[in-house]
Amino acid sequence: MIKWLLLIEWKKSLRSSIWQRNVFLNIFLGLFMVYMLLIFFVMGLMLSRAIGEGMEIEGADVIRVFGGGLLYYIGFDLVWRFFLQKMPEMSARPLLHMPIRKSRMAGFVLLRTLFSPLNLLPLLVVIPFFVTTYADFPGGAAWPWLVAILSLVLANNFITFMLKRYLADKTWVLILILVLLVILFFLERTGLISLFAVSQILFSVVLDYPLIALAFIALPVLFYMLDVKMVVNRLYLEDIDRRKSYQVNAGRMEGLRRFGEIGELLLVELKLMMRNKRTRTVLFMAPLLLLYGFFFYGTPMYQDKTGWLIFAGLFVTGGFLISYGQFLVAWESSYFDTILTKNINFSQYFKAKYLILLLPTVAAWLITIPYVFLGWNILKINTAAFLFNAGFNIYVYMYFAAYNSKRIDLSRSGMMNYQGVGAKQFLVALPVMVLPILIYLPFGFFFGEDVGLLVVGGIGLLGLLLRNLILKQIVMFFVTRKYQLASGFRQN
Amino acid sequence: MDTKFITDYNGPVIKVANLSKTYSSVKVLELPQLDIPRGETFGLVGNNGAGKTTFFRLILDLIRADSGEILSYGNNVAKSELWKNYTGSYLDEGFVIDFLTPEEYFDFVAALNGMSKGDVDNFKARFADIFNDEILGKKKYIRDLSKGNQKKVGIAAAMMSRPAILVLDEPFTNLDPSSQIRLKNMLRAERAERDVTMLISSHDLNHVTEVCNRIVVLEKGAVVHDMATNDSTLEVLEQYFAG
Numbered sequence: 001m002i003k004w005l006l007l008i009e010w011k012k013s014l015r016s017s018i019w020q021r022n023v024f025l026n027i028f029l030g031l032f033m034v035y036m037l038l039i040f041f042v043m044g045l046m047l048s049r050a051i052g053e054g055m056e057i058e059g060a061d062v063i064r065v066f067g068g069g070l071l072y073y074i075g076f077d078l079v080w081r082f083f084l085q086k087m088p089e090m091s092a093r094p095l096l097h098m099p100i101r102k103s104r105m106a107g108f109v110l111l112r113t114l115f116s117p118l119n120l121l122p123l124l125v126v127i128p129f130f131v132t133t134y135a136d137f138p139g140g141a142a143w144p145w146l147v148a149i150l151s152l153v154l155a156n157n158f159i160t161f162m163l164k165r166y167l168a169d170k171t172w173v174l175i176l177i178l179v180l181l182v183i184l185f186f187l188e189r190t191g192l193i194s195l196f197a198v199s200q201i202l203f204s205v206v207l208d209y210p211l212i213a214l215a216f217i218a219l220p221v222l223f224y225m226l227d228v229k230m231v232v233n234r235l236y237l238e239d240i241d242r243r244k245s246y247q248v249n250a251g252r253m254e255g256l257r258r259f260g261e262i263g264e265l266l267l268v269e270l271k272l273m274m275r276n277k278r279t280r281t282v283l284f285m286a287p288l289l290l291l292y293g294f295f296f297y298g299t300p301m302y303q304d305k306t307g308w309l310i311f312a313g314l315f316v317t318g319g320f321l322i323s324y325g326q327f328l329v330a331w332e333s334s335y336f337d338t339i340l341t342k343n344i345n346f347s348q349y350f351k352a353k354y355l356i357l358l359l360p361t362v363a364a365w366l367i368t369i370p371y372v373f374l375g376w377n378i379l380k381i382n383t384a385a386f387l388f389n390a391g392f393n394i395y396v397y398m399y400f401a402a403y404n405s406k407r408i409d410l411s412r413s414g415m416m417n418y419q420g421v422g423a424k425q426f427l428v429a430l431p432v433m434v435l436p437i438l439i440y441l442p443f444g445f446f447f448g449e450d451v452g453l454l455v456v457g458g459i460g461l462l463g464l465l466l467r468n469l470i471l472k473q474i475v476m477f478f479v480t481r482k483y484q485l486a487s488g489f490r491q492n
Numbered sequence: 493m494d495t496k497f498i499t500d501y502n503g504p505v506i507k508v509a510n511l512s513k514t515y516s517s518v519k520v521l522e523l524p525q526l527d528i529p530r531g532e533t534f535g536l537v538g539n540n541g542a543g544k545t546t547f548f549r550l551i552l553d554l555i556r557a558d559s560g561e562i563l564s565y566g567n568n569v570a571k572s573e574l575w576k577n578y579t580g581s582y583l584d585e586g587f588v589i590d591f592l593t594p595e596e597y598f599d600f601v602a603a604l605n606g607m608s609k610g611d612v613d614n615f616k617a618r619f620a621d622i623f624n625d626e627i628l629g630k631k632k633y634i635r636d637l638s639k640g641n642q643k644k645v646g647i648a649a650a651m652m653s654r655p656a657i658l659v660l661d662e663p664f665t666n667l668d669p670s671s672q673i674r675l676k677n678m679l680r681a682e683r684a685e686r687d688v689t690m691l692i693s694s695h696d697l698n699h700v701t702e703v704c705n706r707i708v709v710l711e712k713g714a715v716v717h718d719m720a721t722n723d724s725t726l727e728v729l730e731q732y733f734a735g
Binding site for chain 1: 552553554555556573576577579581583584586587588589590591592596599600601603604605633653
């Protein structure tokens with residue numbers, strides 16, 4: 001039975017059009033993964049020596065210190081699993097009417113989650129560490145200790161499944177997690193409770209009383225059972241088939257209709273963003289890039305590296321532009337024929353698209369003005385980057401949007417979703433991210449930072465002023481491309 | 493928009509010349525000449541792959557012809573976008589925006605065509621029978637409606653602005669029997685009431701002969717029959733498709 005299910009899944013992944021079309025991307029992702037695995041492995045090998053020499057301790061103390069870091073690791077593991085781990089999509093629909101027990105289907109799905117490379121990562125750190133310190137463990141505690149850690153990793157795997165499958169759409173869960181993280185961070189910062197100490201105690205207990213490890217084993221078992229129950233309860237057509245509907249009251253937005261055709265188009269686009277899973281992920285993720293500034297602007301290391309800071313500025317003010325703009329037209333692939341046959345004026349259509357990209361970019365700039373507290377030059381850099389985004393990059397994305405003829409399924413989540421992504425997307429990133437820095441560098445080098453920033457910002461300003469002219473060119477290009485777009489979008 | 497050129501126009505509403513379309517070296521459509529006069533209800537029949545949808549897509553400038561041209565009220569559809577002002581169309585689900593509610597979608601189409609609130613109310617009243625209380629006021633997105641009801645939304649949106657040309661691809665498929673009959677009556681009423689040229693494809697020979705006054709049969713992209721509808725049309729068609 002399991003053999004057959006595996007065979008079906010294997011064929012499905014082999015024959016999926018995404019795989020066939022995106023060999024390049026898959027190779028790229030594969031190499032990246034191998035690279036990460038290697039880094040982790042080397043880290044695992046070096047860790048015991050690094051801790052021992054760094055803290056001038058040896059023997060079992062090294063293991064105890066390592067234990068102090070483990071809860072952090074388990075925590076981060078959970079976070080990046082949430083963003084990165086792909087949950088197996090079992091096409092349950094054609095199997096429902098066949099003689100397969102539901103719990104077996106659920107078990108099969110959960111079994112497949114184990115094959116994620118993200119389950120390999122922690123092993124690559126823990127096992128080399130375990131091997132290199134094996135001799136230092138207190139008598140009989142080594143294996144129980146390992147079992148305890150692996151149990152937590154396994155539990156993470158099943159918790160992620162639960163979070164991603166069934167709880168991710170519930171906003172309160174995300175808020176709860178966020179609040180929890182903030183509280184932990186606060187406790188740690190103020191020194192009230194140190195997670196490090198807690199973690200150290202927790203794993204030391206296992207070292208001192210190895211039998212406690214049995215309690216750890218209970219965790220993955222518990223979550224596994226919860227997962228099975230969740231899956232079984234939802235193996236109904238109405239749960240599988242129903243694309244999630246987001247009831248969004250458009251009441252206040254309807255005011256846009258006063259602005260004629262452009263208003264109508266904007267209204268449809270706003271509804272598009274808010275009522276579809278994939279675009280909602282973009283809306284949710286884009287504001288996170290606003291925080292990107294803390295990493296770069298706030299780090300002393302980058303303070304005098306204006307080139308890097310421009311790069312950061314482009315991300316900070318262009319989060320929405322980058323993530324939404326690359327599929328500007330493709331978002332509408334499922335109803336593109338409507339756009340082409342209804343009485344829509346293409347120049348109005350692109351003006352609406354322009355506003356959709358411009359307004360959030362302006363908003364991002366306004367919101368990030370407070371970064372000025374990190375330094376006056378930060379505001380200058382951020383503003384120059386904003387102008388370049390608004391007056392140059394925006395057109396690059398609009399232009400490329402007319403190139404992107406891959407259909408997008410709006411009902412799939414956008415996290416780690418590479419549908420519709422091709423080599424072209426990487427090509428766009430080049431002028432958009434690198435060009436402003438290349439422009440800045442010579443001017444900054446010869447005439448000083450201010451002149452360099454003025455040139456970068458000036459180009460953006462010029463683009464803003466010439467918008468009508470440029471938009472006209474983009475529309476003309478779009479008209480020549482519309483047949484390719486329409487036929488590309490029609491292919492599933 | 494200025495409808496004067498439509499009123500003043502004399503000549504075939506749709507004029508096809510030397511039209512051909514090839515997909516990977518298979519000729520899917522070849523129409524050396526085809527005129528559709530004003531006020532005609534033009535029925536297109538043919539088995540799958542005969543080229544019906546391809547023809548309609550060419551009329552709506554959704555795909556590029558390999559050769560030839562289609563004139564709509566005298567203007568080449570691939571060169572001028574004038575046709576969008578007076579052409580209503582529904583070919584498939586790609587013609588509706590499925591994350592809108594039916595009301596929102598109708599309002600959108602109405603705004604694009606410059607219809608007033610009164611026009612929209614009027615339209616809703618006209619379609620009340622066909623909608624059968626399953627479309628309006630349900631607070632559901634179009635994607636959450638049944639296939640048949642989604643189709644009704646698309647067809648209604650195509651007809652709502654009372655366009656001078658109406659293009660419908662298999663409008664009866666997926667509709668329940670009552671809706672099929674109501675739609676049929678509605679199309680016939682349209683024809684009787686006002687100046688409209690309709691292009692309708694169908695697999696249902698009964699419906700298409702009842703609604704249309706001219707039937708064209710396509711086979712492998714070429715016209716094999718072109719006849720005015722009369723008492724024996726259905727018989728001729730049945731014979732053709734049986735053989």
